[in-house]
Amino acid sequence: MVVEKNVPLQPCNTFGIAARAQTLVRVHSTADVRAVLADPELAAAPKFVLGGGSNIILTGDVKPVVLKMEIKGLRLVEETPKAWIVEAGAGEVWHDCVAWTLAQGFPGLENLALIPGTVGASPVQNIGAYGVELQDRFESLDAIDLATGHTFTLDAAQCGFGYRDSVFKHAPSDMPGADGLPRGMGLEGRAVITHVRFRLPKPWKPVLGYLDLERRMAEESVLQPTAQQIFDWICDIRRAKLPDPAVVGNAGSFFKNPTVSPDQCADIIAREPRIVHYPMPDGSIKLAAGWLIDACGWKGKSIGKAGVYEKQALVLVNRGQGADSVTGGEVMTLAKAIQTSVYERFGIRLEPEPVVV
Incomplete structure (x- = not known):
């Protein structure tokens, strides 16, 4: 220690x-x-x-x-006729973990390439991109209870995964829900994840369907891309759209994409026909938060040293450097101004993704 x-x-x-x-x-x-x-x-x-x-x-x-x-380690835990089970230390860089699985011949995480952060944070946030969420490839995790020191293991159901959500983002509570039953125990601040295991299914099937990927398939005349091709394409797409944190400070997508009912979506479309939206399996409609922010005129704007990225309105950036860096207060002032604009125009409350400390 x-x-x-x-x-x-x-x-x-x-x-x-x-x-x-x-x-x-x-x-x-x-x-x-x-x-x-x-x-x-x-x-x-x-x-x-x-x-x-x-x-x-x-x-x-x-x-x-x-x-x-900073716990490291990557290994194949088990191989069955239906899946590869891979384990990673919580301190491994997420993108390096994705690249390692592909290099070892274990596809399945390629759609999640180049997402910043460490492996241990991936189930906390239930990270996702290009049609795949962490929960789709999750097997189990090990964590230590910070109150007792005991190690415990959670499966997907016990993690309570939701859109950019998990049991690790909710505080412990014994308060009853609307039905009078306990809400369950959140693990925010209560546990530290040490290892995460992924189930990478056999046979591998590509997850496509996003416009950017379909464009690359057409441009390169590839009808059946390999996992490595999808990985390379997504890396190229993300690098073209998103700033490199090593060059321009940022926390990736700053707001969650909001979901609305079909009736709410129809009402917005009647006023804003070009709004970007995606139907979800549960019948709700996901709206592109970046489009909403751009429509309110925020792209490229700044408050103090906090700015909205010129190429992607969903990303807030640090326009300062070194000792003259942006402050957390400036970032949150900009975020709240954006939330107000979007609510006043569309009646939608945007929820930030990052944890505010």
């Missing part, structure tokens, strides 16, 4: 916001987590788990003990 004091967090968050951790512990193994819980001072303090820092907005210095997840 490596414990550091007064640690700058600007290199640890992809938005490049300047902040400090009063105490930071680098976690390289499950033993390191247990060592934290065995230390009288550290055990009593609140905890904040930090992976790749790609989905957080820091609004000030972090007072809880920061557990910097």
